[in-house]
Amino acid sequence: MADNYSFDIVSEIDWQEIDNAVNQARKEILQRYDFKGSKSTIEYSQKDKTITIMGDDDYKTKAIIDMLQNKFVKRHIPLKSMKYKTQEQAGGGMIKQIIEVQQGISKDNAKLLVKIIKDSKIKVQAAIQDEQVRVSGRDKDLLQETIQLVKNAELDFAVQFTNYR
Numbered sequence: 426m427a428d429n430y431s432f433d434i435v436s437e438i439d440w441q442e443i444d445n446a447v448n449q450a451r452k453e454i455l456q457r458y459d460f461k462g463s464k465s466t467i468e469y470s471q472k473d474k475t476i477t478i479m480g481d482d483d484y485k486t487k488a489i490i491d492m493l494q495n496k497f498v499k500r501h502i503p504l505k506s507m508k509y510k511t512q513e514q515a516g517g518g519m520i521k522q523i524i525e526v527q528q529g530i531s532k533d534n535a536k537l538l539v540k541i542i543k544d545s546k547i548k549v550q551a552a553i554q555d556e557q558v559r560v561s562g563r564d565k566d567l568l569q570e571t572i573q574l575v576k577n578a579e580l581d582f583a584v585q586f587t588n589y590r
Contacts (some may be wrong), residue, residue, distance in 0.1 A: 430568055431561035433536060434555075434575060436582055438470065438506055438528045440471050446496035447476060465489060465521065471531030476507075476524040479515060486512065486520045493524075522537055527582060529556030534582055543587040545574050 447469040454460050454467070467483050468477040476493070480486030494504060508525040514519040530538070535553040540549040542560065549571050551563035560571055574584055 429561050429563060430590060431559055432568060432569050432572070433587045434530070434558040434560065434584050435556070435587055436506070436528060436530045436584055437525060437587075438583075439500075442500045443476075443497075443526060444469060444471070445551040446493065446500050446502060449496050450463055450489065454489065456466070459488070460485065464517070467493065473477065474526045474528065475535045476526065478522040480520045481518070482520070483512075483520060486522050490522065490524075505581065514524075517556065530558065530582065530584070531556075534580075537580075538584075540576055542571060545571075547571050547574065 438496045441461055447467055451467055454465055455465070463477070463481050463485060465481055467489060468479075469475075472475075478489050478493070480489055489585055490494060490509075492509075494496055499506070506527050510523040512520055512522050532553070535556075535558050538558045539553060542549065545563075547567055547570055547578065548564075549560050549567050560568065562568055562571075566572040567576050568589070575584060575586075
């Protein structure tokens with residue numbers, strides 16, 4: 426039996442599911458009656474980790490965002506992984522909305538997670554490793570308690586728990 430147990434807190438995104446969700450939203454734009462004759466588009470770049478929405482007006486842009494969020498929810502992609510930039514005017518009276526897709530836990534967010542865990546006084550150790558946080562301890566129940574603590578925390582980024590051993 427192991428002396429120490431551990432798990433990792435990560436923020437991972439399935440890029441294939443994002444691609445599928447964007448493609449489904451594109452098809453829906455082509456089929457919807459309120460988008461007939463519209464020049465609205467969705468562009469997706471995995472390299473830049475961005476989704477760019479171009480809408481004829483504010484209503485269409487918001488409708489596309491809503492459509493995309495519904496597709497994300499159906500495909501179990503966390504909405505917290507989407508960071509919206511400010512809308513801007515594009516050529517031809519179009520409105521451009523850029524959405525950054527966040528993957529990995531930034532250093533600041535990792536420090537926040539470690540602080541939350543240490544402040545809880547649960548007898549576990551939390552260590553930052555690249556874009557994840559490893560939590561280890563002697564008791565599985567304490568690790569379960571830590572998972573619940575992180576799940577209940579008001580975080581502005583998505584987290585998953587992996588490598589539970």
